[in-house]
Amino acid sequence: MSLEACAALVERGDPDRFRVAMAAPPPAREILFPLYAFNLEIARAPWATREPMLAEMRLQWWRDQVAACAAGMLPPPHEVLTPLGQLLRESRLDPAPLDALIETRRRDIEAEPFLADDLRTYLEGTAGNLLWAGAKALGSPEPTRPAALQAGFASGLASWLLALPELSARNRGLADETPATIRALATDALAALAKARRTRFGPGTPALRAATLAAPVLRAARHDPDAALQGRLAPPEGPKRLRLLWATLRGGW
Template sequence: MTLTACAELVEKGDPDRFLAAMSAPPEARERLFPLYAFNLEIAKAPWITKEPMIAQMRLQWWQDIVGEAAEGAEPRAHEVAGPLASVIQSAQLPVSVFSTMITARYWDLNGDLFTSEEDVIGHIDRSAGSLMVLAALALGASEDQEADIREAAIASGIANWFMAVPAVEAAGRKPFAHGTLAEVKNIADYGLRMLDKQQSTDFGAATPALRAGWRARALLKKAIADPQAVPEGRLDTSEFRRKGSLMLKAAAGRW
C-alpha cells in the first residue's frame, strides 16, 4: 500500500494524468496519484469480467473502501486502498463525489443508451468531472468552487472521451446519442465554451489538479475541424507537442 504503487499504476494506465501530476510539487503528487489510481480501478472494473454481478461487486467494494476511509477505519490490504484512505481522511474529501464517480461506471455494465448530447456530457461530468473535483479539493480548493471546477473539467473529460471512442465502439457500446459528426462537433464546442468561461480563473494551490486537462483545447479544436478523426482514432497529437505544451503550462504555473 504505497504511493509508488499508485504512481506506477497511473504511469501505465493514464499517462496524461501521470505527466500532469509529475509537474506538480511532491506534496501534491502524494494526493493526486492515489485518486488517479482509484479512478483506474473503478474504470476497469466493468471490463475485467464478463459477469455483471462480479463487476457490480467490485464497484461496491470500492464504495465500501471510500465509506470506511471517511469513517476513519483501518484501510483494507490493497495497493491503492491505503494511500486513498490517507488522502480521503487528510483532505476530508466528500464521499458523495466518490459515489457519483462509481455510479457513473455502471453505464459500462448496463448497456444503457444515451438519448441526447446532454446525456453524454452529463456522463462525462459524473466521471471525469468528479475526479477533477476530488483532485482539486485534495489540493486545497473549497467546495464552493465545485461548479467552476466542473466547468473547467468538462473540456478535458470530453477530449478523453473522444480519444476512447474507438475502444468503446469496439467493445460494443455506443459512445454518443446519435453518432453523427455534427454531434461530435457540438459536444466539442460545448467543452471549449466551458473552458473559455473558466480559463482566467485562478485555482491557486489546486492548479495542478486542473492541469490534467492541459491538452483539451488542442484536441477539441481538432475534433471540430475534423470530427471524423474521433471515430477513426486520429485525434491524438504528436509526443513532442503533447509533452511540450505541458512543460510550458507548468513553467508558467498555469493549467
C-alpha cells in the same frame, strides 16, 4: 502499498495524468497519485467482467471502502486503497466526489450508446468529479466546484473522443454518431473549458492541469469530426509534453 506503487500504476495506465502529477509539487503528488490510481481502478471495474452483477459488486466494494475509510476505519491491504484510505482518514480527501464518481461509473456497466446530453452528465460525474476531488484536496475553495466540473467535461470529452472507435465497437459510443453531433459536443466543451479557465483555483491549480491537453483534441474534433470516428485524433507526444511544461512553468493550466 505505497505512493510509489500508485505512481507506477498511473504511469502504465494513464500516462497523461502521470505527467500532470509529476509536474506538481511533491506534497501534491501524495494526493494526486493515489487519486489517479483510484480512478483507474474504478474506470476498469465495469470492463473487467461481462457479468453486470460482478461489475456492480466491484463498484459497490469501492464505494463501501471509501465510506469506511472516511469514517476512520482501516481498509484491507490493497496497493491503491491503503494510501487512498490514509488520505480519507486524515480528511485530506473529500469522499463525496469519489462516491459520486463511483456511482456515475455504473453507467459503464450498460452496453448502450450515449445520448449527447447524457454524455455531458456522465463526463462531469467522472472526469469532473476527479478534477474537483484533486483541486479541493490541494486547497481550491468550494465555489470553484462548478468550474472544475466544466473543465472535467472538456477534459473527459477529449479522452472519450480519442477512444470513440473502440467505444463504438462495444456499443458504448453515441446514439447519434454523426459529424454534426461530434462537432456540437466539441464546441460545447471548448466553451466550457474557456469559461472554467476564467476561474481562479488557487493552490488547487496543479490538479486542473489534467485539462491542459484537452483543447487541441477538441479543436481537431470540431474541425474534422470524422477524425474522431476514424481514430485520427491523437496528438503527437512532443507537443503534448511541451504544452504541459509551459502550463507548469507559468503556474497555470
